[in-house]
Amino acid sequence: MSRTVYVNGEYVPEEEAKISVFDRGFLFADGVYEVTSVLDGKLVDFAGHMTRLDRSLNELGMKRPVDDAQMEAIHRELIVQNELEEGMIYLQVTRGAADRDFAYPSEDTPPSLVLFTQSKPLVDTAASQNGIKVAFVDDIRWGRRDIKTVQLLAPSMCKMAAKAQGADDAWMVEEEHVTEGTSNNAYIVTKSGTIVTRNLSNSILHGITRAAVLRLAAESQMKVEERPFTPEEAKDAAEAFVTAASSFVQPVVEIDGVTLGDGKPGPIAKRLREIYIAEARAQAI
Numbered sequence: 001m002s003r004t005v006y007v008n009g010e011y012v013p014e015e016e017a018k019i020s021v022f023d024r025g026f027l028f029a030d031g032v033y034e035v036t037s038v039l040d041g042k043l044v045d046f047a048g049h050m051t052r053l054d055r056s057l058n059e060l061g062m063k064r065p066v067d068d069a070q071m072e073a074i075h076r077e078l079i080v081q082n083e084l085e086e087g088m089i090y091l092q093v094t095r096g097a098a099d100r101d102f103a104y105p106s107e108d109t110p111p112s113l114v115l116f117t118q119s120k121p122l123v124d125t126a127a128s129q130n131g132i133k134v135a136f137v138d139d140i141r142w143g144r145r146d147i148k149t150v151q152l153l154a155p156s157m158c159k160m161a162a163k164a165q166g167a168d169d170a171w172m173v174e175e176e177h178v179t180e181g182t183s184n185n186a187y188i189v190t191k192s193g194t195i196v197t198r199n200l201s202n203s204i205l206h207g208i209t210r211a212a213v214l215r216l217a218a219e220s221q222m223k224v225e226e227r228p229f230t231p232e233e234a235k236d237a238a239e240a241f242v243t244a245a246s247s248f249v250q251p252v253v254e255i256d257g258v259t260l261g262d263g264k265p266g267p268i269a270k271r272l273r274e275i276y277i278a279e280a281r282a283q284a285i
């Protein structure tokens, strides 16, 4: 079935959606994005995604094309028109179309706004039941990973390098410490039961799911340390997991060829996934 997508003020069949070849998103990856998950036809953590979108736009001196209320209305219209029950809504803002020049175009260049839906099971997935395998790959990305830009070739290359090693995803490594997964934040659980995940900085994306999961872990009296961890610590962990809007809490069962525990999703990852999904359903709007 052809989707209805949103492009610069219009809802159109995906085959008819058009963006200029001069769009700076296309020529310079001069754009930012958000991915909001949808459960039961409702938006999960929408306010958090809008706050991070504002931050990304501000960091790049880029204009916001529509306000929060209009953005929410567009999300809802796409859910209705595409009968989306479970999946994601992708949103991209670029600096718009202008003659090709490294300097930003004039302030009155209208930004481009594109949104589309992706229907996909998020709760009942084989990956969440069996866990995934990750492999270490050098982090070759730029220095402002806290801005959610569309320049995703480096993480794509990292993911392909991990797949070539038989893993499902990469855990990227910089200066002997894990930064994050190619499209998720990375966590280990030590043998003494402490959850360890890298602290926020320009080195990682400030995950919306990460914020919710750390809050829920604290509320459940779980021990959490926010600090960089090494590949050796990861391979010695009792369990591990990743978080993202598109996969919630996803258990990891193998790290760089080393099986964790009995090779099945660990109890803390499973518990956090359950709590997160229950809370996401309850809070979705």
Ligand code: PLP
Pocket: 035, 180, 181, 182, 183, 184, 185, 204, 205, 206, 207, 208, 209, 210, 243, 244, 245, 246
């Ligand atoms: N880290 C990276 C590099 C990502 O690309 C993503 C999501 O796309 C995340 C972390 C997780 O962020 P969120 O929980 O907001 O989806």
